Amino acid sequence: MRKTEVPQDAALFDGQKEVCYAIDESGRYVLAESAGWEPANLANIQAWEAIEAEVSAIRARVAAGELSPLAWHMARRQMDARLLAGYVGLFAWQVRRHMKPGPFNRLSPVRVQRYATLFKITPEALKACPGPEQPVPPGPGDAR
């Protein structure tokens, strides 16, 4: 890749730039700033779209009463039961149980608080049924 051909297709880096390696006029390698590259952007956006599709499918199932709101909070943070279990110190099967509305509604305040703390939200927000206006990726949103 030549330095003059270093792509500047901004999309992913929040206004920042990455560096990449390119050759200058004399054939020497230099570090060149790049705002991004269209094929890489496209692949990244596609990955987020796949997450988004999964999140909205789960949101529909939560609204239909098949899953608890916990399932939605997990999905929009790209977490599965095993990963979330690691974070809250439970077994994966316990988290999977809490993804069902019945066991979720019977959760002790302590457990609810533990999930809420991890997600940096209030216990009320954890229990709230998500509306379609809720933010979805890109960006975990709450990590800010």
Added chain:
Amino acid sequence: MRGIFPHRQSAHCESGVTANLLTHHGLPLSEAMTFGIGSGLFFAYLPFIRVNHLPLTTFRIAPGGIFNRVTKRLGIGVESRTFRSEPQGMAELDRLLAAGIAVGAQTGVFWLPYFPPALRFHFNAHNLVVFGKAGDDYRISDPVLGEPVLCPAADLERARFAKGALAPRGRIYHLARVPANIDLASPIREAIREVCRVMVRIPVPLFGVRGIRLLAGQVEKWPARLGDRKSILYLGNVIRMQEEIGTGGGGFRFIYAAFLQEAAGLLGNGQLADLSGRMTAVGDRWRDFAVAGARHCKGRPGEHDDFADLARILRDCADLEDALFRDLSKQA
């Protein structure tokens, strides 16, 4: 020294952290040289290992490998440890910082507040340097950023103790002993030999150029086996591993070409300069693959962009690399 760190933005986090730490300790090495001496270049296609339900494709060696190989080959003493509990891990970090030591840390990227949101996945093998503390914030030199940043303690703690695959368990490391005189020639040769070995001599079809050919064969079969939607997801994943931030472009092929060029100068070996040029050509070919693949993902394939054509580009890459690494091994 306290509070000052020679931050340089890098293409790849691990080689960047390693190069910056070495420079901080009086051994100014470029990122490319560090990547090369760490034998960072690789290829593997492991369809039975899934990351987010997608087959694992990698263009580099396993996380930690660059740092370990560089420090070993240069005879540098390293102290590294992981922690069972968060408070312990943070206390030890504070203790080292108070002693004026710049500390490398393995983290996840999901919880890092300064990371661009679009890149915040659950990826746990990120590396950064913590070099100071200001109140409740840590001063961080993250090699993928242009400038050092401040990161709140609570966020850094979460990032250091991220869970899931490759969980860092708070791993921190620093350079303890750096020899005064370091000869780069023999580490460079050793490192080149290793890359040649893993790229062309592992008799398993998953690794090196054999892995690239396997991927080519699979790519051809994806549409029939997986259907359109999944094929595109699989393809997009390969492009991400090849081109997303941290690769320097062309699946690390350009950074390795930069290393070969620098090595050519250091060793006075003109052959290496030629091989660097060939490596650049391979990187450009990988970029062709990404361009054609992305057109496909967008649902606007050009005239020569069906999966058989993508496979043809991959076989091209494999053939070029096969010949290249065989010639390269004669120079080391």
